[in-house]
Amino acid sequence: MSYYITMNSSAATNRREALIKLLQDQDGDVRTAASSSLERLESAGSIDEIVQLLKEGTRAEKIRAIHALGEIGGELVLPALTFCASRPEEDLKVAAIDALGKVGHLSALSPLLERLQERNPPVQARAIAAISHYRAPGLVGAIKPFLAAGDGLLDAEAALALGRIGDHTLEGRLIDLLSSPHPSTREAAAIALGLLPLS
Numbered sequence: 001m002s003y004y005i006t007m008n009s010s011a012a013t014n015r016r017e018a019l020i021k022l023l024q025d026q027d028g029d030v031r032t033a034a035s036s037s038l039e040r041l042e043s044a045g046s047i048d049e050i051v052q053l054l055k056e057g058t059r060a061e062k063i064r065a066i067h068a069l070g071e072i073g074g075e076l077v078l079p080a081l082t083f084c085a086s087r088p089e090e091d092l093k094v095a096a097i098d099a100l101g102k103v104g105h106l107s108a109l110s111p112l113l114e115r116l117q118e119r120n121p122p123v124q125a126r127a128i129a130a131i132s133h134y135r136a137p138g139l140v141g142a143i144k145p146f147l148a149a150g151d152g153l154l155d156a157e158a159a160l161a162l163g164r165i166g167d168h169t170l171e172g173r174l175i176d177l178l179s180s181p182h183p184s185t186r187e188a189a190a191i192a193l194g195l196l197p198l199s
Contacts, residue, residue, distance in 0.1 A: 015037075020034075051069075054084065062084075066080075070100070074103070077099075082108075082111045104133065109131070109134055116128070121151065121153055125154055128154070128157040131161060133164075140167045162192060163193065164192075175189070
């Protein structure tokens with residue numbers, strides 16, 4: 001699978017030039033908007049370099065590149081992060097899962113939901129945590145089964161995620177987890193109960 005991202009350099013140059021002129025605008029909000037847009041263009045322009053690092057860099061450089069893509073965010077980074085989330089190397093996969101959680105784009109949900117099917121509990125736990133950054137129909141149903149894991153890892157992450165998502169219908173299940181033999185699960189359930197809306 002190719003995960004190269006290309007950007008039309010003439011379009012970027014035209015946009016950049018137009019936005020630079022707005023940095024001198026009389027209105028402060030216009031200057032702020034122009035500055036913010038310029039920052040995004042610079043980030044998007046650096047995506048090609050970051051993706052090149054994913055292909056040729058050392059393992060540590062690849063992980064830093066994945067985190068950088070997560071910080072940049074937006075739709076342009078999704079192909080590279082989705083590719084990395086499906087890699088067999090656990091450290092790359094986990095970094096990509098974390099980055100997909102930060103991206104905030106609904107298209108990132110599909111690869112995250114796929115990671116819930118892994119047979120590796122630490123990878124599943126990271127996917128659950130990443131999914132909790134989203135608010136979309138069906139997420140509760142995807143995470144809810146992990147409340148029964150009883151392992152102090154998946155059940156704890158599921159409790160936290162459901163608390164963040166804010167589904168108060170699971171209050172009873174979270175209360176039950178307060179008596180788990182695992183301190184991490186009890187702690188997570190306590191936090192989640194505090195995050196749930198009251199009605």
